[in-house]
Amino acid sequence: MTEIPIQQLIDSTYIVAAVFFILALKWLSSPVSAKRGVLVGEIGAALAVVATLCDPQVSQYKWIIIALVIGAGVGIPLGLVRMTAVPQRTALSHAFGALSAAMIGIAEYYVHAPRVTKFGMGEIGLEVIIGSLTFTGSLIAAGKLQEILPQRPITYKGQNFVSLTVLCAAILLAVVLVIHPEFTHLFPIMVAVALIFGILLVTPIGGADMPTVISLLNSYAGFSAALLGFVLNSKVLVVAGALDGSSGFILSVIMCKAMNRSFANVMFGAFGKVQASSGAVAETRTVRSATAEEAAAILSAANKVAIIPGYGMAVAQAQHKVRELYDILTKKGIDVRFGIHPVAGRMPGHMNVLLAEADIPYDRLVEMDDMNSDLPQTDVALIIGANDVTNPAARTDASSPIYGMPILDVDKAHTVMVIKRSMNPGFAGIDNPLYYLDRTLMLFGDAKAFVGDIVRELSGSGSHG
Amino acid sequence: MPSDFISNLYVFLLAGFVGFEVIKRVSPLLHTPLMSLTNALDAIVVVAAIIIAGQHETKLSTILGIIAVVASFSNMVGGFLITDRMLRMFKTGKAKKP
Numbered sequence: 001m002t003e004i005p006i007q008q009l010i011d012s013t014y015i016v017a018a019v020f021f022i023l024a025l026k027w028l029s030s031p032v033s034a035k036r037g038v039l040v041g042e043i044g045a046a047l048a049v050v051a052t053l054c055d056p057q058v059s060q061y062k063w064i065i066i067a068l069v070i071g072a073g074v075g076i077p078l079g080l081v082r083m084t085a086v087p088q089r090t091a092l093s094h095a096f097g098a099l100s101a102a103m104i105g106i107a108e109y110y111v112h113a114p115r116v117t118k119f120g121m122g123e124i125g126l127e128v129i130i131g132s133l134t135f136t137g138s139l140i141a142a143g144k145l146q147e148i149l150p151q152r153p154i155t156y157k158g159q160n161f162v163s164l165t166v167l168c169a170a171i172l173l174a175v176v177l178v179i180h181p182e183f184t185h186l187f188p189i190m191v192a193v194a195l196i197f198g199i200l201l202v203t204p205i206g207g208a209d210m211p212t213v214i215s216l217l218n219s220y221a222g223f224s225a226a227l228l229g230f231v232l233n234s235k236v237l238v239v240a241g242a243l244d245g246s247s248g249f250i251l252s253v254i255m256c257k258a259m260n261r262s263f264a265n266v267m268f269g270a271f272g273k274v275q276a277s278s279g280a281v282a283e284t285r286t287v288r289s290a291t292a293e294e295a296a297a298i299l300s301a302a303n304k305v306a307i308i309p310g311y312g313m314a315v316a317q318a319q320h321k322v323r324e325l326y327d328i329l330t331k332k333g334i335d336v337r338f339g340i341h342p343v344a345g346r347m348p349g350h351m352n353v354l355l356a357e358a359d360i361p362y363d364r365l366v367e368m369d370d371m372n373s374d375l376p377q378t379d380v381a382l383i384i385g386a387n388d389v390t391n392p393a394a395r396t397d398a399s400s401p402i403y404g405m406p407i408l409d410v411d412k413a414h415t416v417m418v419i420k421r422s423m424n425p426g427f428a429g430i431d432n433p434l435y436y437l438d439r440t441l442m443l444f445g446d447a448k449a450f451v452g453d454i455v456r457e458l459s460g461s462g463s464h465g
Numbered sequence: 466m467p468s469d470f471i472s473n474l475y476v477f478l479l480a481g482f483v484g485f486e487v488i489k490r491v492s493p494l495l496h497t498p499l500m501s502l503t504n505a506l507d508a509i510v511v512v513a514a515i516i517i518a519g520q521h522e523t524k525l526s527t528i529l530g531i532i533a534v535v536a537s538f539s540n541m542v543g544g545f546l547i548t549d550r551m552l553r554m555f556k557t558g559k560a561k562k563p
Contacts, residue, residue, distance in 0.1 A: 014512075021506045022483055028499055029490045031555040038552060041506055042545050049541075052512040058519030060527070067518065067531045071511075071538030078539065079546025083554075086497060089547065093504045096540045100533035104513050107529035111522045119467055218500055225507050226477055232513050233469045235476050242480035244507035247488045247499060254493075342493060349496025353551050361558035367493055 013051035014236035020044030083357045087346035088145035094221045095138035101224040102131030114182040125174030127227035129194040134220040136198030151207035163200040170194045212255040219248025251348045258342035260405035290441040296457035302379035305336045312385020316447035319358035324455045339371035341389035381413035391432045416440040498551045505544025511537040
């Protein structure tokens with residue numbers, strides 16, 4: 001008779017866990033309460049795991065303990081990666097999440113097959129398809145971010161047709177299985193086709209679109225967990241999956257808006273194809289360049305400075321030099337703020353984390369809209385490793401591939417300084433008219449070295465004065 | 466349509482709605498920790514993996530369950546760990562040492 005209270009106790013623990021998960025996300029609204037949010041999430045997860053280990057259905061412990069130890073052994077190093085590597089770590093964790101959801105769905109099918117109800121088969125089929133395609137898709141995304149795979153979009157003729165055909169084949173197999181659950185040999189084929197579709201889905205997508213892709217895969221991983229909750233009739237999985245899925249969905253929408261792409265455009269993999277616009281027009285225009293000494297003089301004469309960092313800053317490992325620059329300017333009484341475009345970095349919010357890691361106070365990190373209302377009153381806008389997100393053609397030139405994309409209006413600042421290696425067009429191959437403005441000074445060189453030179457100039461002049 | 470499905474659908478829609486409202490309020494400053502935290506929370510599938518691996522129905526289901534335990538538990542541990550690390554980096558100007 002003791003079995004019933006134990007089961008009720010376990011179920012109550014799951015309810016507590018679900019509530020704690022919601023609180024964890026609620027407290028993430030501000031950096032002050034966020035640490036409490038993580039703690040509450042950890043407690044909820046720990047309670048649920050311990051309760052499950054007490055479940056009378058669990059009879060074999062040896063392998064579970066071994067698996068938990070291995071899982072922790074894999075998870076801890078993945079929790080300790082550098083902040084620049086967080087995007088690929090995140091993609092990998094989407095892959096792991098989707099893998100486990102798919103594995104459990106497959107196991108559940110084989111435990112009951114062929115005595116699966118039509119409705120149950122539909123749920124399992126959908127769950128396993130989404131889990132499988134998210135698994136391989138996330139692996140490809142992680143490979144691209146880690147630069148094991150080419151960052152360039154890999155495309156060929158008829159690509160969307162082939163990809164959609166493969167997806168339809170997977171869905172068709174699931175439908176056949178719903179009608180004839182006894183055709184068990186079709187199940188592994190369906191899984192294989194879904195795995196292939198995941199590869200086809202992400203391979204054509206270029207590195208610049210990774211923030212959107214990661215968010216979408218996040219959403220898929222969440223929904224596959226929620227569907228697994230339907231299959232197993234587990235409410236805590238439904239809740240956690242719905243939270244994760246809606247989070248990924250919201251972030252995808254934010255990323256789409258920040259890049260001015262429609263959702264359909266993203267879903268069908270047509271994005272990431274960069275049409276190199278005619279770059280030849282730019283040749284004859286002249287730019288003004290400046291040395292570190294001149295840049296330092298302009299900066300120290302300013303009252304208000306806006307620094308616009310892009311992923312190029314992280315590639316050059318310049319964030320710590322930028323912090324030094326921030327410190328020295330702040331000490332001179334200059335107001336320094338950082339304008340963060342939503343797609344700066346390789347995943348949503350990535351630039352904030354990179355700057356926070358370099359000890360830049362988060363109250364100096366300003367969202368795009370707030371920054372834009374401030375830029376006309378800003379003396380100097382210093383752009384480090386960012387290009388397209390500052391391109392005024394997005395506002396003015398309807399023929400530009402990035403026309404309509406929201407940008408940081410740095411061209412409204414009194415003086416614009418751009419640290420750049422050379423005049424070669426950036427990642428997307430789009431020419432930036434900002435560089436030819438009268439108020440723009442180009443600072444040619446490596447971001448880390450150049451910022452270091454400015455810092456040296458500033459500290460030198462400080463000791464003389 | 467099974468009654469379980471209807472009740473799960475209720476939970477899904479309500480949780481999705483709550484998630485939408487709560488996550489909308491998360492500052493863009495914290496979107497990276499948001500993603501790693503939801504990843505860690507999503508790793509709660511480990512409870513289903515433990516049941517599948519532990520009930521020992523068939524050899525195949527046990528093996529698949531064990532793989533799922535490894536994958537999801539690594540997400541849980543790694544996800545919480547990195548979220549915590551990232552949040553510790555966010556400091557205000559006042560708290561910064563000279």
